[in-house]
Amino acid sequence: DWRLKNGAKMVVVDPRLTVTASKADQWFGIRPGTDLALALALAHHVFEHDLQDQRFCDNWVEGWDAWRDYLMAKGYSPDWAAGITGIEAAQIRALAEDIARADGCVMFAARGVNQHANGTQTNRALMFLAAITGNIGRKGGAFFNFGTPSPVVANAPADRIRHPEKPMAGVNPARWLDAMQTADPYPIRAFITCNNPLSAWPHQDRVREAFKSLDLLVHIELFANETSAYADYVLPAATGVEKGEISRASEDRRVVWIDKVIEPPGQAKADGWIWIELGKRFGFDDVLQDKYKDSALFWDEMCINDPWMKGCTQKRLHSVPWRWVRVPVTDEDAPEIETLHLEGTTALGSPEGHRFPTKSGKLEFWSPAQEAKFQALGFSALPEFYTDREQLIDLPYAVRTADGTAVRSPFAKTPADTVTSRIVQPDANSPARALKARGFD
Known part of the structure; x- marks a missing residue:
């Protein structure tokens, strides 16, 4: 609300008219799963009318011309995207011009984009749009999404860090239904889950039948939901204010500590407590030690493994009444960085002094080496x-x-x-x- 009161224009792209969309200047009810078409069409229009930030492209975007040539050759225009997305071509053109001409544009994407089959390429296309319009590494411009989780196993014994023996460990969980129902590629007979997969996964009828076919279903959750009804055991979880936990606000890099305020009711336990106790019974007590049931201690030992959060300790978080700090913070005394990747600055972890933490020091969207990696998949x-x-x-x-x-x-x-x-x-x-x-x- 404060952004809107300060005069920011907000455009929401969402199949649903959400509360957020209701506050927007414009709402585009896009066909689910077609955000990639919209992003490509926006970039196509930017190039077709020379609206790109050419200086930024030349100096800081590797492969921008390869993408431009590809977009134009494929004809990924607003007219093409209109029939796919359900958004009028004129609206797509107007949005592209607003983005290119704005004095700073911030783009947010999250689970609604990520959980589709084309989520990776959609994120790349949106980031590319931000890059070619000069909206990365400047005040008022950015692209945000949920990042890759930080490594939490750096202190584990080397013999405990293994490549998964079962290939399904690296597959979208929704595909586990095949293993539950048909033993393809091998049978899954027990399942321990949090949240509500019966609501979140596709093919709900299949999920119900798959859950019925299991020998054991354990559900860890705050409240009973649809998945709980199929569980053999429901383990009540504690809320953040009943255990103390870390949280984050992806839009501005804030890591937030939520203090424990009250004791958990009844038999409710912190998620970490439950998983540690389960792990101990599987023989991992040398790694999943009782001390890690203290979420504050666990956080301090985890954050030191990540250069972005090395200074985001309990001491730092509790040094301010609002209990949050904007990462990266390389040590407890490091100042917060208001805007990342400003021209003339060095990216964290870049020994070459690069503005962006890549081999070239640029935002990399195409190169022969990158193409080879994608081709392998x-x-x-x-x-x-x-x-x-x-x-x-x-x-x-x-x-x-x-x-x-x-x-x-x-x-x-x-x-x-x-x-x-x-x-x-x-x-x-x-x-x-x-x-x-x-x-x-």
Whole structure:
């Protein structure tokens, strides 16, 4: 609200008219899963009308011209995107011009973008749009999303850090339904979960049947919900004010400590307490020690492994009444940085003195080395459009390669698995036509 009162213009892109959207100057009710088409069309219009920040592109964006040439060759224009997104071409053109001409534009994306099959490329396209309009590394401009979790295993014994023996450990959890129901690629018979997968995962009817087929379902949650009804055991979890915990505000890099105020009711326990006790029973008591049930101590030992948060200790957080600090803070006495990546500054962790923490010192969107990494997973570093299978119009979509074997991600800074895929063009047997044949419209 304070941003709007200060005169900021807000545009919300969301299939739903949310409370946030109701406060916006403009709301675009986009077709779910097509944000990538919108982002590509916005960039296309920027280039078509020479609205880009050319100095920033030349000096700080590696591969911008490769993306430009690709966008123009593929015809990813506002007219093309209108039929995909449900947003009028004129509205897309006007939004592109507003972004390019604004005296600073901040772009936010979160789970609504991330949880689609094209989430990675959509985030790259939105970041590219911010880059070519000069809205990275300047006051009033930024691109924000939920980042990769910080490593928490740096102090664990080396023999406890392993590549997963089961390939499903690196697969989207929604795919575990196959393993639960058909033992593909192997059977999953027990499942311990938090939150509410019955609500959050796709194919709710399948989720119900998969949960019924399990030998054991354990649910850890604050409140009973749909998933609880299928659980053999429900373990009550404590809230933040009943245990003390860390939180974050992704829009401005704040790490926030929530003080413990009251004791948990009944048998409720902190999530960490539950997982430590389970881990001890699986033989990991040398790593999951009782001392880590103290969430403040656990946080201090974890944050020292991350150069961005090394100074974000309990002492630092409790030195101010509001209990938060804006990262990065390299030590307890380091000042907060208001704007990251200003020209003339050095990125944290960049020994070469680069403005951005990359090998080139630029924002990297295409290079032969980057293309090779994407190709290893079945994609391209250029922004080819695709979306989810479950669309009611014929659109390109991604499918796993036949073996579905997990491979080590070439991008992750810490070990992480993914699967190889390929982009499929719709044909006479497209998922959209199959859905329509079943009565969806």
